[in-house]
Amino acid sequence: MNVRVKFCGLSRPEDISAAIAAEAAYVGFVFFPKSPRCVSLDTARALALSVPPGIAKVALTVDADDTTLDAIVNTVPLDMLQLHGHESPERVSALRSRHGLPIMKAVGVSDATDLEALDTYGKVADQLLVDAKPPKGADLPGGNGLAFDWRLIAGRRWPVPWMLAGGLTPANVAEAIRLTGARQVDVSSGIESAPGVKDAGLIAAFAAAAKGA
Template sequence: MDQIRVKICGLPDKAHVEAAVTAGAAYLGFVFFAKSPRHLEIADAARLALDVPPGVAKVALTVNATDAELDAITGAVPLDMLQLHGTESPDRVAEVRARYGLPVMKAVGVAGPEDLAALDAYGRVADQLLVDAKPPKGAALPGGNGLAFDWRLVAKKYWPCPWMLAGGLTPLNVAEAIRLTGARQVDVSSGVESAPGVKDAELIRAFIAAARGAVPA
């Protein structure tokens, strides 16, 4: 059976990049969104990305970024994937994918059954889907809020492209989330932090161990 693939998002420094890589993360997420406590300057992200070994995907998380912003990020940071975490339309996802020649992961917030149709639409234009908890009304951040959703909504669902489960995952609940949904990939940010934007190496290790030891139903 293939191992569960884990993305650690919002990494702030070399020590936590190393902790995630050593623990077996398949993806590392770098956040480019000024309102987030996990925001990185482009030069800092470029330095971190250069230390990532081959085989671990480097992902840039952006929110409604303009072409100019994406040009600056992709021109300086060696990346393997772009993550669009805003209100980008399917057309915009396709446009970004064509312009930059990088795989695109589109985050889609889920709170109820009415949100599932968007996953089909985005799944036809993105390379991957990030199925996340929909942020509450008025939230400053589109993700990383530590909120979960009813995982039964996406249990045993299949979309036109691979998907990753996110939203409120922690070392204590990730195995159950995988069991309930059948997810083969999971993403965590706030669930491995001791404070907003402050990653904890022990929590990173515990999360990856719990995820990789889980058995999807």
């Protein structure tokens, strides 16, 4: 199976080099101040300019306003926006039109009642990110190292491409792919030696496990 991997929360040139070596399909930059992976516009621009053609550059935002999103899009060369907050379907459609970029909408899942939102957002977004719902009171909407019951989405399909996220590591990603049939996976905390610090060895191991699934 040809599994496409997204490495998210990259913040240093060596992270980009490791992702390129691991044949990443996507690299993600976080623009959420509460995250230990948050980068400035200037840092993100420099990193994005070092990414070769063929690897999609994704900006992760959380309930960002128009001014913030305009600054990101106008400064950083991007291929996609990832909305990881409580953006409504109407907001997704509006931003897609405003910026002319594909939208990936993250949807948190903890039980079967959360699956309806995937159907709803699948009608307005270009891709879905099926993530673990954060615990109540969590500071971060993702990147918490938590997984959900992957059997909940086994065999399910949506109108647009989707990506599995939430608690994935080099040790469990192959099993996650086997249980869900995911053709795309996203990892952030699972390839870190400390919060926000990516590890080149873990990046390589994750890619090898995902692509060998």
